[in-house]
Amino acid sequence: MFIKYLLGIWMGAVCLAAFVWAPADATLGEISRIIFFHIPTAWVSVLGFLMCMVYGARYLRKRDEKADAAAAVWAEIGLLFIVVATVSGAIFAKATWGAYWSWDPRQTSIFVLFLIYMAYMALRSAVDDPERRASLSSVYSIIAFVTVPLLVFVIPRLPGIQGLHPNEAIISNKLNMDLRMLAVFMASLAGFTGVALWMFGLKMRLVGLRLSDKAGAKEV
Amino acid sequence: MKSSSLAAKAFAVFAKDLRSEVRTRYGVGSVALFAVTSLVVASFAVSPYALESDAQSAFLWVVLFFSSMSGLSRSFVKEEETRTSLALKLSAPPLAVFYGKMAFNFTLMAAVELIVVPMFLLFMDVSLKSYGLFVVAIVLGTAYMSAATTIVAAIISKANSKGTLFAVLSFPVTMPGLIMAVRMTNSALAGLGVSSSVSEISGIIAFTVMVTVLSSMLFGFVWND
Amino acid sequence: MAITVVIDGVSRRFGERTALCEVSATAKPGKLLLVTGRNGSGKSTLLKIAAGLLRPSTGSVVYKDGTDDGAPELFSDRIGFASPELSLYDELSALDNLTFFGGLKGVKGSTSRAEALLKRAGLLDRADDPLSSFSSGMKQRMKFCFSLMNEPDVWILDEPTANLDDAGKGLVYSLIGEMRRKSALIIATNEKEEVRLGDEVIELGR
Numbered sequence: 001m002f003i004k005y006l007l008g009i010w011m012g013a014v015c016l017a018a019f020v021w022a023p024a025d026a027t028l029g030e031i032s033r034i035i036f037f038h039i040p041t042a043w044v045s046v047l048g049f050l051m052c053m054v055y056g057a058r059y060l061r062k063r064d065e066k067a068d069a070a071a072a073v074w075a076e077i078g079l080l081f082i083v084v085a086t087v088s089g090a091i092f093a094k095a096t097w098g099a100y101w102s103w104d105p106r107q108t109s110i111f112v113l114f115l116i117y118m119a120y121m122a123l124r125s126a127v128d129d130p131e132r133r134a135s136l137s138s139v140y141s142i143i144a145f146v147t148v149p150l151l152v153f154v155i156p157r158l159p160g161i162q163g164l165h166p167n168e169a170i171i172s173n174k175l176n177m178d179l180r181m182l183a184v185f186m187a188s189l190a191g192f193t194g195v196a197l198w199m200f201g202l203k204m205r206l207v208g209l210r211l212s213d214k215a216g217a218k219e220v
Numbered sequence: 221m222k223s224s225s226l227a228a229k230a231f232a233v234f235a236k237d238l239r240s241e242v243r244t245r246y247g248v249g250s251v252a253l254f255a256v257t258s259l260v261v262a263s264f265a266v267s268p269y270a271l272e273s274d275a276q277s278a279f280l281w282v283v284l285f286f287s288s289m290s291g292l293s294r295s296f297v298k299e300e301e302t303r304t305s306l307a308l309k310l311s312a313p314p315l316a317v318f319y320g321k322m323a324f325n326f327t328l329m330a331a332v333e334l335i336v337v338p339m340f341l342l343f344m345d346v347s348l349k350s351y352g353l354f355v356v357a358i359v360l361g362t363a364y365m366s367a368a369t370t371i372v373a374a375i376i377s378k379a380n381s382k383g384t385l386f387a388v389l390s391f392p393v394t395m396p397g398l399i400m401a402v403r404m405t406n407s408a409l410a411g412l413g414v415s416s417s418v419s420e421i422s423g424i425i426a427f428t429v430m431v432t433v434l435s436s437m438l439f440g441f442v443w444n445d
Numbered sequence: 446m447a448i449t450v451v452i453d454g455v456s457r458r459f460g461e462r463t464a465l466c467e468v469s470a471t472a473k474p475g476k477l478l479l480v481t482g483r484n485g486s487g488k489s490t491l492l493k494i495a496a497g498l499l500r501p502s503t504g505s506v507v508y509k510d511g512t513d514d515g516a517p518e519l520f521s522d523r524i525g526f527a528s529p530e531l532s533l534y535d536e537l538s539a540l541d542n543l544t545f546f547g548g549l550k551g552v553k554g555s556t557s558r559a560e561a562l563l564k565r566a567g568l569l570d571r572a573d574d575p576l577s578s579f580s581s582g583m584k585q586r587m588k589f590c591f592s593l594m595n596e597p598d599v600w601i602l603d604e605p606t607a608n609l610d611d612a613g614k615g616l617v618y619s620l621i622g623e624m625r626r627k628s629a630l631i632i633a634t635n636e637k638e639e640v641r642l643g644d645e646v647i648e649l650g651r
Contacts, residue, residue: 303532
């Protein structure tokens, strides 16, 4: 209960600060404010799939149906965040580089992550037996997740791959970023992560109720 | 279990799949036919103009990717459909099944490529200067594809709606290797030698090893219900 | 070394449905375990769990051979299993099927062992014919040959006399008679007259 209000106030403050308090970037202009929303949601969408994989691995080790339920919940949450990240990224792309989509390596990797999420959902809906569904989707989440670092870190670093994303600019400027921008950015990162964790907690309570309901019904 | 006997058992699984395939020729036939049809359509649509080398390279891998999608799930799906997977499960160590089927997948694709790649060079009017890199690109790309898709094939063989699901699940997993293979093929068609693509070559070899090791660790969970 | 199979409090759920509820029994050489019950009572499920093909939801199955105790998976090369679901490769010949599976199980001299089993099953004259040309009774006999390739210490049979004529049934009973002294046998059947084969009989689904 308390968390809900805290998060609400926090994110409200972040949104306000993003538009009013933090300065716009010198070169990019007002559109740079999208950085406070685009990067944190992209980060959470990767985190979401990481958590999905971690719970999948736990299911394979412990055969705990709650772990599998948790993996599915993280997939739902991550999917929501990745849609937000992709759309906000496309808006930024249009405003800065003139096109909504140009298969820049970072754009490609987020799109592939989106496909991974969709593939994971498709797999889950294609298996009827709950235990088999849990094992198969856990294995797939691990295999699929391993490709994410490859796409996000390895391939963009290959010689000759031209990217639009201001990689160098942001990384070298990170420390030079105006302190107010940095503060809002960090706050947004923490806030969105908090929202995702809160959503997870909420959904897991529902799952817990449903599972204990089933157990109760069996005993009757 | 001695590793040499594991290799022998994997070979036995591979040999059995190969023998069945040679007898019926169904797999190679339908996959090669798909690939050739795609080639013919594209070549016809584009002629008399030749495509740029990067478009040619992309096209080749599109055809090879979708041909793989039509053929690489066969070895597992067939075991489930003919209900022979139980007998196999009772007899063979899971890793023997995994490596045997992976070797079969690679061989199947190689056989299809022996037909399709020369036709590609012919129909798409490709002037190939850098044979070495071209062959390396195809071999490594195929190795990665068979390594990455074997466990996915095992996964979908236990699910419903196998056909489309296989492509949907495979694409994200094959992407890293595909990107490398396309780049290497592109360089080859542009006349560059092997030395120009060292980072792609080492990259794709590393990816292939990584995905093979990871799949072999996880295969047991898929194979043993 | 002879194996004793200890089934302890095994339950198995499939989603909402409970297929087995707290089943306990043992099987060892000289003590044939017979499982009976109407269709759908969970006989096949229990046999699969006993063979290590399925995991129990609760409870355990332990194989004890005097030196090691462990789950069935650890003894997989000493188990023989035959069930209605089992299918061999239709495109291969009878002999090729057995030598293929024998090789995978690590059986030495699998060709001569396969020939001996085919002879015992009355199938030697069809050894080189593809399984697709076999009748269902002949395929049933092939399943026994398959399950006996590795001279199993644990022999698990699910409805062994299905599809068999009197000669076939006679073969099964004589094989059971030979195997029951050296190996732990677990048999599931619906046939009332076969229940007498069991030293310990459990009925599922009551």
